[in-house]
Amino acid sequence: MAKAGGITNAVNVGIAVQADWENREFISHISLNVRRLFEFLVQFEATTRSKLGTLNEKLDLLERRLEMLEVQVGTATANPSLFST
């Protein structure tokens, strides 16, 4: 009877250990995927920042060109005699 009890205990321990290993494996899978998600977020943040920077530069250039055009058109309208033939 004692031997049977010992065997069952060993089996239970074995099962528990196996279940524990399975859980650990599951947890490792989940953590790995979460880390991959985190890496994707970091990479996405870097690319978004660079795209926003280029967009900002383009907008600045556009603003400067528009200001210059505005000034040129203003001077042209201020001196209409230049265009009279």
Next chain:
Amino acid sequence: MELDKSEPNNPAMTFDEVSMERSKNFVKALQELKNLRPQLYSAADYCEKSYLHSEQKQMVLDNLKDYAVKALVNAVDHLGTVASKLTDLFEQQNSDISTMELRVSCVNQQLLTCRVYNDKEGLRQQQLLALIPRHHKHYILPNSVNKRVHFSPLRRSDTIQNHYQAISRLQPSDAPASKSLSWHLGSDTKSTLKGTAATAPSPKDPKAFAKTSGVFHLLDDEESINKKPSAGSQLSGGPAPTSMMQTYGVAPKDMEVAKPLTAHKSFDNPRQETIHAPVRSKSVLSAFFVKQKTPKLKAAYVS
């Protein structure tokens, strides 16, 4: 996806409305991603309490594993949606900026063409009004020398006279103090042409003539040489003129050109009228007396 559903329902949406829809969808996706955080926190608390207080721990554990997997997949899906909508917004903004750049460059090009046309018109008007001096500085007399220069009117100089006269007309009436040689030539040729009597040059002051520049000696000799063939032998030039040329350093080409002209003159003139040289005005003689001292006359030698 929500945009695709909305487009067939409203096909007549404008560009601004489409851009507004895209931005709204992005904001919604971002809001949903933000709402995932409290949901995950509440789910984690519930699972912890149920595992501690419940008797069927294995079942709770299995449910927790399934929920964790689904939550992770849901979070990845939401992140993907937000990233795609943000990328669409970036592309739209880039296209808008590129169109704006094209329009700005078009306006810039239009302004540039207007400016170029303006400049060309101004240059054209200036070219029409500008009086460009045609005389080299070499031939412009200085301010102190305001004397007349006499020029013997040969046949071949008719075109030259006309040229000088044209140049004198071009020059303004209010000529500056330093009048050009051509002006003097033109004015004097007019006066000589208008002159009545053509008298021979006075040999009273040979010294004066000797002291003057080679130009005036050349004219005097040309006249004397021209008179000789008209009076006597017409065709033959003779050695005398050549010797005279050598003494005064005159180019033989000019004399050779002058000789046949005078010969032809005598032939063309049926009445055989003697052609006399024009009279030199007193002002020229006085100029010679004054000019003896100045070496600048040599610079005014006409080659």
